[in-house]
Amino acid sequence: MSTIETQAAExxxxxxxxxxxxxxxxxxWAVMIAFLIVSLFPFYWMLRTALSTTRSLPSDPTxxxxxxxxxxxxxxxxxxxxxxxxxxxxxxxxxxxFFLYLRNSVFYAGAVTLGQxxxxxxxxxxxxxxxxxxxxxxxxxxxxxxxxxxxxxxxPNFILIKNLGLLNTLPxxxxxxFLMTPFAIFFLRQFFLGINREVEESAAIDxxxxxxxxxxxxxxxxxxxxxxxxxxxxxxxxxxxxWPFLVGNTEQAKVLTVALGxxxxxTPAGSPDWAGLMAATLLTALPVLIxxxxxxxxIIDSIGYSGSK
Amino acid sequence: MSTNTAQTTAGTARKATKSANRxxxxxxxLKTALVFIAPALLGFLVFxxxxxxxxxxxxxxxxxxxxxxxxxxxxxxVKLGKxxxxxxxxxxxxxxxxxxxxxxxxxxxxxxxxxxxxxxSTLLRGALLLPWLISNVIAAMLWFWLLxxxxxxxxxxxxxxxxxxxxFFADEFWAIPTIAFVNVWRHMGYTALLIYAGMQTIPKYVYxxxxxxxxSEWNSFWRMTLxxxxxxxxxxxxxxVTGSFQVFDTVAVTTRGGPxxxxxxxxxxxxxxxFGEGQFGYASAISVVLFVILAVMAAAQLRLLRAGESxxx
Numbered sequence: 001m002s003t004i005e006t007q008a009a010e011x012x013x014x015x016x017x018x019x020x021x022x023x024x025x026x027x028x029w030a031v032m033i034a035f036l037i038v039s040l041f042p043f044y045w046m047l048r049t050a051l052s053t054t055r056s057l058p059s060d061p062t063x064x065x066x067x068x069x070x071x072x073x074x075x076x077x078x079x080x081x082x083x084x085x086x087x088x089x090x091x092x093x094x095x096x097x098f099f100l101y102l103r104n105s106v107f108y109a110g111a112v113t114l115g116q117x118x119x120x121x122x123x124x125x126x127x128x129x130x131x132x133x134x135x136x137x138x139x140x141x142x143x144x145x146x147x148x149x150x151x152x153x154x155x156p157n158f159i160l161i162k163n164l165g166l167l168n169t170l171p172x173x174x175x176x177x178f179l180m181t182p183f184a185i186f187f188l189r190q191f192f193l194g195i196n197r198e199v200e201e202s203a204a205i206d207x208x209x210x211x212x213x214x215x216x217x218x219x220x221x222x223x224x225x226x227x228x229x230x231x232x233x234x235x236x237x238x239x240x241x242x243w244p245f246l247v248g249n250t251e252q253a254k255v256l257t258v259a260l261g262x263x264x265x266x267t268p269a270g271s272p273d274w275a276g277l278m279a280a281t282l283l284t285a286l287p288v289l290i291x292x293x294x295x296x297x298x299i300i301d302s303i304g305y306s307g308s309k
Numbered sequence: 310m311s312t313n314t315a316q317t318t319a320g321t322a323r324k325a326t327k328s329a330n331r332x333x334x335x336x337x338x339l340k341t342a343l344v345f346i347a348p349a350l351l352g353f354l355v356f357x358x359x360x361x362x363x364x365x366x367x368x369x370x371x372x373x374x375x376x377x378x379x380x381x382x383x384x385x386x387v388k389l390g391k392x393x394x395x396x397x398x399x400x401x402x403x404x405x406x407x408x409x410x411x412x413x414x415x416x417x418x419x420x421x422x423x424x425x426x427x428x429x430s431t432l433l434r435g436a437l438l439l440p441w442l443i444s445n446v447i448a449a450m451l452w453f454w455l456l457x458x459x460x461x462x463x464x465x466x467x468x469x470x471x472x473x474x475x476x477f478f479a480d481e482f483w484a485i486p487t488i489a490f491v492n493v494w495r496h497m498g499y500t501a502l503l504i505y506a507g508m509q510t511i512p513k514y515v516y517x518x519x520x521x522x523x524x525s526e527w528n529s530f531w532r533m534t535l536x537x538x539x540x541x542x543x544x545x546x547x548x549x550v551t552g553s554f555q556v557f558d559t560v561a562v563t564t565r566g567g568p569x570x571x572x573x574x575x576x577x578x579x580x581x582x583x584f585g586e587g588q589f590g591y592a593s594a595i596s597v598v599l600f601v602i603l604a605v606m607a608a609a610q611l612r613l614l615r616a617g618e619s620x621x622x
Contacts, residue, residue: 061465135342141353149600238444
């Protein structure tokens with residue numbers, strides 16, 4: 001009955017839309033394209049600068065192409081070139097332990113992701129499926145932790161890590177978010193609640209205990225949300241600055257973001273080594289960008305989910 | 310009809326066996342649950358609950374990180390009230406939050422509406438999201454370079470247009486707007502996607518009805534989209550305002566609180582007091598104030614925007 005009416009309505013809307021394809025729509029596209037340029041162009045400029053010679057940059061600051069093209073900046077950051085070459089191109093000549101920072105970043109983000117996703121899915125299962133007294137109270141408490149700003153727990157956690165003798169070590173950096181974050185538990189619990197109980201019930205009839213149900217049914221059925229959570233956690237931890245800055249500030253413990261912050265001040269008082277700096281930022285951003293290009297749709301869709309529900 | 314009854318009977322039977330199972334297995338489920346939540350519970354107790362309580366305690370002590378904390382009652386808070394740098398930090402932070410959230414929300418709303426009306430393209434959404442994926446530190450570095458006074462692209466372009474140069478990060482007036490801008494740039498696409506997701510919950514027929522009634526796009530936006538989005542916007546505002554109040558990374562890698570004190574935002578001041586000057590108790594007191602401000606703001610926002618109710622129902 002309503003199909004025809006809906007059809008008519010849709011036609012009307014379409015006609016309206018088509019009629020609107022005029023100044024309004026063109027202006028709308030113009031605005032959209034302007035924002036796209038604002039979003040994307042800085043990335044190009046990062047690359048353009050990283051492929052330039054720092055010393056030559058002032059001679060042509062608006063050139064769209066690299067000024068005095070060279071791979072020197074990347075070589076400097078990766079510690080491949082010679083010191084003379086670095087200084088000649090406008091670098092500081094100081095050595096940068098890029099691979100050490102990279103290793104630290106990989107360990108930090110990797111370990112936090114693995115631990116958090118695994119332990120939080122266990123907890124989420126207990127909250128979504130098992131029946132036990134106090135379940136809702138504990139879940140409420142966990143969610144309450146979302147309200148506490150990171151700086152507030154950051155100061156006492158610093159003392160704790162210091163007293164444990166883990167200051168400036170990777171374990172000290174990893175530990176506080178290794179076991180849980182409220183968001184991860186909340187996120188996974190939502191998905192586990194949506195899994196059809198019938199499958200589990202038939203497994204239970206076949207004699208599967210909660211462990212087998214968890215590992216054989218719940219986890220395999222939730223690979224999509226778990227992967228999404230893992231990607232988001234990895235990117236978030238990789239980009240983390242505040243906590244690693246507090247507890248990992250020695251040369252041995254620095255992650256890339258913290259090292260970058262220092263890279264700027266390493267250059268002598270004059271003008272910074274812009275090409276080197278941009279090459280370093282680009283290399284630091286690269287793993288995240290690769291992850292994004294590989295899982296773009298999943299990441300984009302997850303934002304709607306975590307935001308609106 | 311009869312199949313339905315059969316199913317219901319089967320369902321009741323299953324429920325009966327299940328509840329029978331449950332009463333006998335009730336105790337063992339608690340045991341299992343404890344094992345399942347043990348790691349997360351440990352993490353919660355040690356790294357969330359304990360430091361939260363300890364944070365409140367530290368705020369009542371004098372503590373320089375070396376000895377043990379000495380209880381001094383509310384002295385820190387009294388001192389706080391008379392500390393011009395604290396009030397400066399608070400003012401600077403509020404200025405930052407207003408600029409950051411104001412521009413970010415308006416731009417994100419505009420982008421969300423444009424996405425809704427123009428295209429569903431994932432590629433486009435991905436492109437707008439790109440700045441959000443890189444860290445604060447990288448976004449700050451990148452703009453530090455683009456906005457460089459001497460040879461930064463933006464200043465070159467402004468000079469070419471005859472506007473004159475601005476020392477964005479080093480200018481007392483422009484420093485906070487510049488930092489706000491960098492974070493608007495990083496977050497606008499992300500916030501737009503959150504709003505866009507919220508828009509998908511508005512049923513299509515609402516727009517279609519309006520369109521048939523001859524309501525203009527502009528009217529539909531103000532009369533329908535915005536009111537219907539209110540619960541989503543309220544949640545987004547709580548999240549973004551809370552995050553915005555804790556601005557730190559951008560300041561730490563660019564201006565470091567300067568010039569003079571114009572970018573010494575509250576979290577930067579806390580870190581400086583705690584680690585730069587060894588006044589850990591005092592720093593904790595400031596973070597208690599920050600915590601209270603955030604909690605009150607979140608509650609007020611949710612109430613003002615009546616986040617729980619939807620006009621659709």
